[in-house]
C-alpha cells in the first residue's frame with residue numbers, strides 16, 4: 001500500500017502501522033514520522049474576453065503534454081487558492097487578473113497524484129499582454145462553441161459552470 005518507502009524526515013524505512021486513529025499509514029520505524037497522504041490542491045482560471053471567448057492553453061509538459069486545458073497549477077504551501085490562480089494565469093498567459101467569482105471545487109483522480117482538489121475561479125483581466133509562457137506552449141481565446149477537447153475533467157467541469165451563466 002505504501003507509495004513511498006522511506007521517511008522524508010530521517011530517511012528511515014517506512015512500515016504500514018496503525019496510527020492513533022487506528023488507520024493504517026506508512027510510519028517511520030526510526031523517528032516515528034507518519035506519512036499522511038492527502039489530495040494535492042490546485043487552482044484553475046476561467047477567463048472570457050469581450051467576445052465571450054474562453055482562454056485556453058496548450059500544455060508543454062506532462063501530464064497531457066500537447067493537449068488543451070485551462071491555465072492552472074498546483075498550490076505552493078505559501079499560497080491561497082486565489083493567489084495560485086492569479087500567479088498561474090500570469091505565468092502561463094502573461095495576463096494579469098483579479099478574482100471575479102469562485103466557481104466551486106472539483107475533487108477527483110489525477111493522472112499524476114492519486115487525487116486532487118481543484119478550485120475554479122472566474123477571473124477578470126486587468127492588465128498584461130497575452131503571451132504563452134512557463135509550462136504553456138500556446139495561449140489563446142477560443143469561442144465556446146469551438147473549443148478543442150479539454151484534457152482535465154476538473155477543467156471541463158468549471159467550463160460547464162461558466163457556460164451555464166454566459
Ligand SMILES: [Zn+2]
Pocket residue numbers: 007008009010011012028029030031032033
Ligand atoms: Zn524517520
